Amino acid sequence: SQNDASSPPLVLAVYASPKADEVRRQEAQMRGTLTSGRLRVFRLALLLFLAMLPSKGAVTTTVSRLLGVSGPVYACAPMVQQSELAFRLLCRRYGVNVAWTPMYYSKHFAKADKHGRSYRQTNYDGASPAETGPLIVQFAGDDPDTVLTAAQYVEEHENVAAVDLNFGCPQSIARKGHYGAFLLEEPELCMRIIDKLATNLRKPVTAKIRILPDRQQTLDLALGLARSGASILTVHGRTKEQKKQFCGSADWTRIREIVQHLEQHGMGHVPIIANGGMASFADCQAALDVTGAAGVMSAEALLEDPALFAHAIGSGVPGFGSGLDHLTPIGIARRQLFLADEYMELAREHTPAHPQPDAVIKAHLFKLLHRCLAAPGNEPFRNALGEAKGFEEMRCLVESLSANYEQVEAAGKGHDPGIVARSWY
Incomplete structure (x- = not known):
């Protein structure tokens, strides 16, 4: 009719x-x-x-339609000063098929004056033609209108697949700024923000949350966000109290409960991405099995090993399909130095979008090369990286460390466990 x-x-x-x-x-x-x-x-x-549609079929359809991804999602998490363009491009070479930008503070991003323009020009890197895979831009904020204004600046960018809300940051700065996981104490506000964006944006809206101590409140929150318009939910299997020395283990069974709860209430087509406690690709596969999620997201493990998901694509680089723990000590050193060199080349071409780009690069090198820098006898290299000023000094440091390991291997000490340290993660 x-x-x-x-x-x-x-x-x-x-x-x-x-x-x-x-x-x-x-x-x-x-x-x-x-x-x-x-x-x-x-x-x-x-x-x-x-x-x-069966629940699994509905989820697969949603992931394919929104992100253009077939099979599980292997995601690079939003990380302040760390999930910048150069690092995302490196991770995409080794199996990451969906990446999040760093978190942007909506109050700064949304300003139309010179301060807002400066913030966006200095920090935002989501419009680069070098990045062709699906990108999700994350914002933090507590005012629906402000978050919407910020999101409208990026929704027209071709490679932006969705806009994400940060309801997961547990740090004290998030408490002070009234965003992140501290908004989970106000579920109605979270739902209003999601509804505002879902109603007014042409791009899908997603959300990243943590579990709450109370099981039922967590289930109600996830269902409420889905019904308010969240197309995808990423769930970190820890509470906001689980951080730093109190981090503890991620509870994947709580994520599974959310998957099942959405299925039982007619929202099974909303994909859940599991986050937390995945230090290896085997952990990722186990998390998929336990949770029934549509994908997994890694943050800190990826900082040490950007090739964490390489097994998913069968990387042709020796040693990149099995993970760090299956390599000899010299194999670990070679692998990490190779990745560090790749990152440096990408960072040279795509200077990190940050007021202090060298600080971003240095932070990545400390994570990538931790097993080398923390090994006995390598303190001079560690100190030199800490004192390095500028890109060229950092590049020379990586070359010197690589030459040092070539000498170690030539001396027949490549299988000595002492030439590399344990993971920092």
Whole structure:
């Protein structure tokens, strides 16, 4: 029917269902190409299609449609000063198929004055044509209108697949700024922010959360965010209290409970990405098995090993498919120095978007080369990196460390466990 006066009762019931957010997003994409009557038919057909799909099939469809990814998501986490363009490009070479930008503070990003322009020009790197895979831009903030304004600056960029809300940062700065995991204490505010963006953006909206101490509150939160319009939820299996020396183990069973809860309440098409406690590719596979999630996200483990997911793509570089712990000591050193050299070349071409780009590069080198720099006898190299000023000094340091390991290998000490240290993670 082409009559705009009213909608059939069945269509109204459908539009009020738990999957209405998915229908609204699809409808927004079709608006302007279909008449209103045909839009109602499209809306009904889409919802019925989603309802008939098995949960796993619905999730696979959502991931493929939103991100263009087939199979599990292997994600590079949003990391302040660390998930910048050069590092994302390195990780993408070795299996990362979806990457998050660093977190951007929406109050600064949204300003239309010279301070806002300066903040965006200095910190944002999501529009580079060098990055062709799906990119998710993360914002932190507590005001729906401000976060929306910030998101509207980036939604037109071609490689931006979605806009993400940071509801997971547990650090004291997030408490002071009233964002991150501290907003989880105000679930209605979190849902209002998601709803505001999902209603007004043309790109999908996602959210990254932590679990709450109370199981039911966690389930209610995840379901509420999904119903408010979150297309994907990334769940860190730790509470905000679990950080630094109190970090403890991530609870993957709590993530599984969220997956099951969404399935039971008609939102099984919303993919869950599991985060936390994955130090190796074997851990990632175990997390997928335990949680039933659509993918996994790594942060700190990727900082040491950007090739963490290399096994997923069968990297042709020797030693890159098995992980660090399966290599000889000299194999570990070679691998890490190779990755550090690759990162330096990418950082030379794509200077980190940060007020102090050299500090970003140096932080990456300390993580990438930790096993080498922390080994007995390598203190001079560690100190030299700490004192290095500028890109060229850091590059020369990496070359000197590489030459040192060539001498170690030539001396027949390549299998000596003492030539590399244990992981910092």
